[in-house]
Amino acid sequence: MTQSSRDAQEALGQRLREIRRRAGLTGRRLANLAGWHESKVSKLEYGKLRPSDADIRAYCEYSGANEQSEDLLATLHNIDAAYMETRRLLSSGTGRRQDELVRLAERTKLTRIYQNVLIPGILQTPEYARAILERSIARHRIPDDIDAGVAKRMERQQFLYRRDRRFHILIAEQTLLTTVGGDDVMLGQLDRLLVVIGLPRIAFGILRATADIPQQTTNFVMFDDRTATVETITAELTITQPREIAEYGRTFDMLAELAVTGDAARTLIMATAERRRMESR
DSSP: OOOOHHHHHHHHHHHHHHHHHHHTEEEEEEHHHOOHHHHHHHHHTSSSSSHHHHHHHHHHHHHHHHGGGGHHHHHHHHHTTSEEEHHHHTTTOHHHHHHHHHHHHHHHHHHEEEHHHHHHHHOOOOHHHHHHHHHHHHHTTTTOOOHHHHHHHHHHGGGGEEETTEEEEEEEHHHHHSSSOHHHHHHHHHHHHHHTTTTTTTEEEEOTTTOOOOOOOOOOEETTTTTTEEOOOEEEEEOOOOHHHHHHHHHHHHHHHBBOHHHHHHHHHHHHHHHHHHHHH
């Protein structure tokens, strides 16, 4: 178990202790009701013992908190899976990770994406994707399977054209300005975005640099209302708790209200491309 997993298990134990205390139950009384040794309650509540699904349900049942069982079970199931170090995630190269993303996309009907620095993978040109993955290979010192990684990233883009899939994609204006692969690559990528705006199953918006965003946000992707992934410098977080998923959904809706779309987004992209052409001359 990683340190992050231990911290999460301790936090879950604290929540169980709060539920018990609010119900006016002593640890001894709960142990008697559940048929446990008295020491088990203390071990669970201080994160010394990993609870089972049955343990969670017992806490909720005897504390009169059955409405919290779904969220607590999601927390339990997410403890070990929630934090995956980037180097471990990419240990066999970029292709396998891209393949995992393809399988996740296959199970998703609505994908919501927010990116604040880089163009989302599902909208990248092959040249842009290659430059990004080359950086990842060099930085994390992982096997160089760049061709497989790019091919899988392009394969994932097929879902943009499936009638049963919808995408809502938001990018910050900074993503248009961040240089990846040089001016030629960036101009090709900006042209790609102009095409994307017209696709029928994609809602696309750009948050201007001057947008009045009420809170700091990181990039994230939501897969239906089931899972959200968040990239950090060293790891990728997988969020599955219903209350956290709902919070990400509210944040996404807030950002969407601030974004420019349609002709305004096209104008912004074309103006950015023209400035880059002029500066590269």
